[in-house]
Amino acid sequence: MTKIDFKKTIDAYRAPRGRFERLEVPAMRYLMLDGHGDPNTSPLYAASLAALYPTGYAVKFASKEELGRDYVVPPLEGLWWADSMDSFTTARDKSAWKWTLxxxxxxxxxxxxxxxxAARARTRAAAKRGMVQAALERMGEIRxxxxxxxxxxxxxxxxxxxxxxATLARLHHEFIPDQxxxxxxxxxxxxxxDPRRVPPERLRTILRQPVTHQH
Known part of the structure; x- marks a missing residue:
C-alpha cells in the first residue's frame, strides 16, 4: 500500500524562503475547529489541539483499514483574523486574534x-486518564x-x-498593493x-494570503 505524503504532491505545501510567490491553491477539505484568543495562553487553543490530532489520526487509520488508502497526516494549519489586522503586524495583540485550526x-x-x-476517537479519549474535558467537548465540535x-x-x-x-507587514503593505x-x-x-521538537529559530512556517485584483 502506497502512503501518500501531500507535502510532496501539493504545491501549496511548498514555499520559497526570502521572497513572495503567487500561486493558485486548489480547493481542499479540512477538519476544522474555531476559537479565539492568544494561542500561547488560551485554554481553548490547547483543548482544540488536543481534540484535532486524535481525530485526524483516527480518520487516517480508518482510511487505511476500510478503504485501503494510506497517507501521512498533513501538517497543522491555521486561519487567523481580527477586527483589525494591525494586531498581527504592529500591536501583536494576540488576545484579539480569532482562528480556525x-x-x-x-x-x-x-x-x-x-x-x-471521530466517534471512535472520542470514546478512546474518554477512557484515558488525564484527558481534559474541554478537549473531549471540542472533539464533538470538529467539522x-x-x-x-x-x-x-x-x-x-x-x-x-x-x-x-515584519514579513507580514511587507506582504500586506508592500508586495500585495505593488502587484x-x-x-x-x-x-x-x-x-x-513541530514546536515541541524544533527550536524556535528553526521553525518553518508557510505564510499565505489569498488575494484578488484591485478594482
Missing part, C-alpha cells in the same frame, strides 16, 4: 467516515468543510512565530515544524 483530509474521505472515526482560496501569495518563514510581523492586488480571505499559516 485545520487538518487537511484527502478528497476520498467522506462525512460518514469522518463521523465514525469537515472545503476551503477554497484560489489566487494566493505565500512565503516560507523560518524562525519564531513572533518574528513573522495591483488586495487581500481577500483570511491569513493562513501552515506549520511544517
Amino acid at each position: 485545520l487538518l487537511m483530509v484527502p478528497e476520498w474521505i467522506d462525512h460518514d467516515l469522518v463521523n465514525a472515526a 469537515l468543510e472545503t476551503l477554497t482560496e484560489g489566487d494566493c501569495v505565500q512565503t516560507l518563514h523560518v524562525g519564531p512565530y513572533d518574528d513573522e510581523a 495591483g492586488l488586495r487581500m481577500t480571505g483570511r491569513h493562513h499559516e501552515v506549520y511544517l515544524s
Whole structure:
C-alpha cells in the first residue's frame, strides 16, 4: 500500500524562503475547529489541539483499514483574523486574534467516515486518564468543510512565530498593493515544524494570503 505524503504532491505545501510567490491553491477539505484568543495562553487553543490530532489520526487509520488508502497526516494549519489586522503586524495583540485550526483530509474521505472515526476517537479519549474535558467537548465540535482560496501569495518563514510581523507587514503593505492586488480571505499559516521538537529559530512556517485584483 502506497502512503501518500501531500507535502510532496501539493504545491501549496511548498514555499520559497526570502521572497513572495503567487500561486493558485486548489480547493481542499479540512477538519476544522474555531476559537479565539492568544494561542500561547488560551485554554481553548490547547483543548482544540488536543481534540484535532486524535481525530485526524483516527480518520487516517480508518482510511487505511476500510478503504485501503494510506497517507501521512498533513501538517497543522491555521486561519487567523481580527477586527483589525494591525494586531498581527504592529500591536501583536494576540488576545484579539480569532482562528480556525485545520487538518487537511484527502478528497476520498467522506462525512460518514469522518463521523465514525471521530466517534471512535472520542470514546478512546474518554477512557484515558488525564484527558481534559474541554478537549473531549471540542472533539464533538470538529467539522469537515472545503476551503477554497484560489489566487494566493505565500512565503516560507523560518524562525519564531513572533518574528513573522515584519514579513507580514511587507506582504500586506508592500508586495500585495505593488502587484495591483488586495487581500481577500483570511491569513493562513501552515506549520511544517513541530514546536515541541524544533527550536524556535528553526521553525518553518508557510505564510499565505489569498488575494484578488484591485478594482
